[in-house]
Amino acid sequence: MTDLSVTIGGLRLANPVMPASGTFAEGLGEAIDLNRIGALVTKTITRELRAGNPLPRVAEVVGGMLNAIGIPSKGVPYLLEHTIPLYRSWTPPLVVSISAPTAEGFASLAAEVSVPGVAAIEANISCPNIEEDGKAFAMRAASTEAVVRQMRAATALPLWVKLTPNTGEIADVARAAEAAGADALVVANTILAMAIDLESFKPRLGNVMGGLSGPAVKPIVLRQVFQCARAVRIPIIGCGGISTAADAAEYMLAGATAVQVGTATFLNARAMIEVIEGLDRFCDARGFRQVSALTGALKHEETDEEDLSWVAADGR
């Protein structure tokens, strides 16, 4: 038996496996025992009521799927009165994912959801920032720092900041989030993508563009976790194309303390359970008593800066 527990910004999880926001709801509890997973992570909520995007909202592609759901949200009162009490039927800590169109909006929403029953806040700063011409907060270090600093002042709860993989400066963005007081980073959201139907000549998503997830994104996001882990001291939660314990182990070796499983759950409701059981076996087979020993255990020769110059272009 491996000690599967991990600690993320002061929050202890029984194991490092949790759902990715937007791919989880209480319905999964009909198929798997939610008390076995490391944490519960809500769909992103916003203060404003949102209906979501036009259909179709998903499209399958080779090795993954595109989604443009559009963050349908029933608002804060519904979260406080229904969602949070509902998730108290299970033991894992509850992480509430929030989003807002302004830094001030993020801060006030963070304050509003800082209530008993919520163990941490995940700030989805990959959404468009209306103060920055619609560019996601997490595209740049400066906008990331500003929004995280305001949230930090608004809540005492552990603050996880979810980055976008669509920036070319992810290490700078990671450092900015850490400097502004983030307790952990979630790396990363989906990769902006599109697909076209050759019968109709129309985009295959109602929103035209959407986020790519699934096995296709894993090598890209794994690289970004590695880059962020070198840049910051706060824990990183890897999220991108994880379907198996082997995928999770790779993320941990690259520097992740925990992982989120999303799209894989759509193909196998037991995916998170299998990742947990598989990590236990992987650690046993490799002689690790604690899963946390995998974090950052990547073996690589330190290279001269010159040899890594091609990496530098994408974020040092």
Place this chain on the structure above:
Amino acid sequence: MTRFHPQVAEAPATVVSNDPVNGEYRHLVVTGSALAAAAQPGQFFQLLCPAPPGEAPFLRRPMSLYGADPETGRIAFLYKVTGAGTRGLATLAEGDRLPLLGPLGNGYRLDPAWKHIVAIGRGAGLATLGPLAKAARAAGIGVTAVLSARRPDLVVSDALFRAQGATVLTVTDSQGNSGPAHVERLLRGLIADQRCDAFFTCGSSRLLRVQQILAREFAIPGQVALEQQMACGLGMCFCCVRDFLTDGAIVHKRVCWDGPVFDIREALP
């Protein structure tokens, strides 16, 4: 801590048979877990379809239940080959493994106070209605099935209804009697004969509209099974939403989680 009791099985099933039933439909029979085989009419499964040559379906495909027998563990589906997923399903042979998740969603509900119900469907919707025949008989409720298709050879579920003692009326485009006006005449006749305590429907928005009008006129309850593209099947991803008229307002509901069977009064065609 309360013990975990799964309501939905995530487990591979084993293919028993997978045979064509007519020019368009195939009948797939698998053996699955006891939980899966306890599926009720109107519920569905998410099937992880194998990849057909040259294609790679990524997401699972929702498939409504055609039949389930808890005693034998058998679960049946009736499907039309229309895309990469169903082309993959068509490649399955006896003994093959088919990962499936289910039963999912809210099925049809039968009120023991009903004496006689009418099941009205068209095309692929006929497969969804099929298992109602057995459930209604078990509840002591008589059934008239109005089955619509493009041609008589494409009518499915008729044998299933007849085997359970139901009266079967088939209407087809090729015979020119499948239009909503003709179906409405049939239904008004059944209502006049007091053989329509409730409507059960699937597969046609034109036929749904006819039933909605009659349901209002005669205060007859009704249930419709709806379809939508799905990803998760468990109410998590919100891709399968449709508009419903609920308490005077148009709201989004998830077909997989809030349905797939809905009150016909709130369904918008």
